[in-house]
Amino acid sequence: MSHKKIIVIGGSAAGPKAASKARRMDEFADITMFQKAPELSMASCGYPYYVGGFFDDRNKLLCTPTGVVRDPKFFWSAKGIVAKVNTEVTRIDRKNKVVEYTNLKTGEKGSQPYDKLILATGSIPNMPPVPGNDLEGITTLQSMQDADFLRKIRDEGKIKKAVVIGGGLIGIETLEALNLAGIELTLVELLPQLLTFLDWKMAKLVENYLKTKANVITQNGVAEFVGENGKLTAVKLQNGTEIPCQLAVVAIGVRPNVKLAKEAGLEIGQLGGITTNEYMQTSDPDIYAAGDCCEVTNIITGKNVLAPFGDLANLQGRVAGENVIAGNVAKFPGTIQTGICKIFDYGVGITGLSETKAKEAGFDYERVLNASPDKPGFMNGKLLITKLVVDKKSRKILGAQCLGPGDVSKQLAIWATAIKGNLTVDDMVNADLPYAPPFSLAIDHSIATAHIMENKLKGVFNGISSVELKEKVDRGDDMFILDARGADEYEQMRLGIGETLIPIGKLRERLNELPKDKNKEIITFCKISLRGYEAAVLLKHHGYKNVKILEGGVAAWPFEREK
Incomplete structure (x- = not known):
């Protein structure tokens, strides 16, 4: 009886997962994994933390949870998988079902037949097409070698100034890593904002925080790398x-x-990734693909996206590994593009659609902002700012963005599960989440966000975003801006937009200080706009007809403030 021959090209995330899953499905299949790099199964998302000195043992990036390094010996002894490192597959002969390869150390060439093939060739970092981009001292953070190079720089401590080009997830994580090495840093981003998956205001709040750690330049790109010798x-x-x-x-x-896939004549999508179906099968029924080299469906919009995330690569690899053995039994439905990063003391992330993406996709949506702590003050609760986007008609959750020093990961996990489960605002307003003061408020931040959204959809909460309010102020619109905080808070910091301080506890006795015209626009706020909301409700009961609450209050104000 001949055994099924499985070849996996790529040994980073999707490849090893696919090979391991295939082995668990069939003990007798011949499974070979080709890897161009010297290492296998690298935890590449951990590179910035190795560079930053969160841990010092390089092997931890290559280890199993029990501490065994995943090298060719491990893959053969523990899994019965032949792993060929430093070996590049140069051609796929689909007609004869053979791959050709070259050992990059010895130059030795060879070929090997397959029954089923899995492509996990990953991605290639972009480089600005400008003069000097081959100078010594320019690097990416894509490979183990890049991580080694930057770690060496950190350990030697000779470099004093560095520039990080790109304000996305990797750029910002690298910035933190180099900051910990005591290097003076400048972050350069071509676009008007950092972290383009966030809406502008949320990204601006991140930028304001980041400016306390490094020099940040937006709307400016690299023209040239300048060098000597x-x-x-x-x-x-x-x-x-x-x-x-x-x-x-x-x-x-x-x-x-996609070089190999393209040369083999496989179908490539409009975004430049390999086209697969829900079984991770390419246009050739005997070839599957997984990870960064693929295009993937966005579950909410139904459109293809590029989503180069390590977790998705593993999930896709698992599906491909099962299907090459058992036929098309496992499915990968697509992504809602959940992402998170650590920025010094902040967590920042998104799941589902931003407001910008919801608008692009043609949804009739509502959005709210909630700025409030993750835990009670007596348990040292820290601020969270969440922006929630919901479909007005179905009331389904479309997306959530969250940032701050509080527990961002928990919030995103809640909203990601809600989106995948097709949950509505009404499902979330009475969500039964775990509560005890060390972990959350009595009404969790996510549930409170749903409450604000419910009030907004009912017309009880009439919000205004900080961007809209700033535009009104700059235009000189005639309105009354009411700060409902305490006098001590007002002394420490104010927005400086012509606001009048009337603390919430004094509002009933000072109603005579408000405009006599009950139709005049009034904007209320406080630190997080809970007192702002209470002030607005009170004013409505007293006949004021045009009252709006500044969403997120002072805590989520992205512009300059007066101190």
């Missing part, structure tokens, strides 16, 4: 500014590595 000395920006530095880390995104 082949070594980087400065980064020249499009506006002519030169930033002296000895190191530049480029993190301007990645593109799917």
